[in-house]
């Protein structure tokens with residue numbers, strides 16, 4: 621079951637410049653900056669009540685963020701939903717006919733396991749599912 625919008629991902633060219641911009645806009649600083657090598661991204665998170673804004677800069681030319689910005693420019697990249705049990709949700713969505721981009725959950729940022737649904741099945745919106753990594757899961 622999808623619990624809430626966990627974060628909205630925004631693709632940016634220059635993290636420092638965008639962090640300053642969003643810090644001014646939100647009147648608060650990012651609570652975390654984290655590189656996710658496997659995704660070719662550097663992320664910065666702003667807590668916005670129940671949800672977050674995730675800024676994403678490409679850390680290499682093969683990054684999906686580099687390709688996105690090259691094609692569409694900076695802007696909203698994805699919507700992430702928090703789920704209770706990511707494997708169960710992936711199974712449900714696969715049975716509903718959605719295309720899973722990764723067939724197993726993978727380590728994301730901010731202590732989450734994540735998976736993505738292809739935007740061709742979701743009205744052109746890249747959807748990310750995330751489940752908090754609970755210590756028991758990590759053992």
Ligand SMILES: CC[C@H](C(=O)O)C(=O)SCCNC(=O)CCNC(=O)[C@H](O)C(C)(C)COP(=O)(O)OP(=O)(O)OC[C@H]1O[C@@H](n2cnc3c(N)ncnc32)[C@H](O)[C@@H]1OP(=O)(O)O
Pocket residue numbers: 629656659661663674676684685687688691697698700721727728729730732734736738739740744745746748
């Ligand atoms: C995991 C760390 C962090 C976290 O929160 O924990 C992140 O969020 S990391 C975020 C970056 N990682 C990803 O986005 C992984 C999932 N994305 C992908 O696998 C690709 O970007 C994919 C498959 C969505 C597109 O890759 P492809 O090589 O096929 O690129 P194309 O430009 O050819 O795109 C094909 C088609 O999809 C449209 N597209 C691409 N990206 C998006 C997007 N973000 N939102 C909406 N639509 C998107 C693109 O326009 C093409 O459509 P077409 O009609 O053919 O032009």
Ligand SMILES: [Co+2]
Pocket residue numbers: 627629674698700748
């Ligand atoms: Co994300």
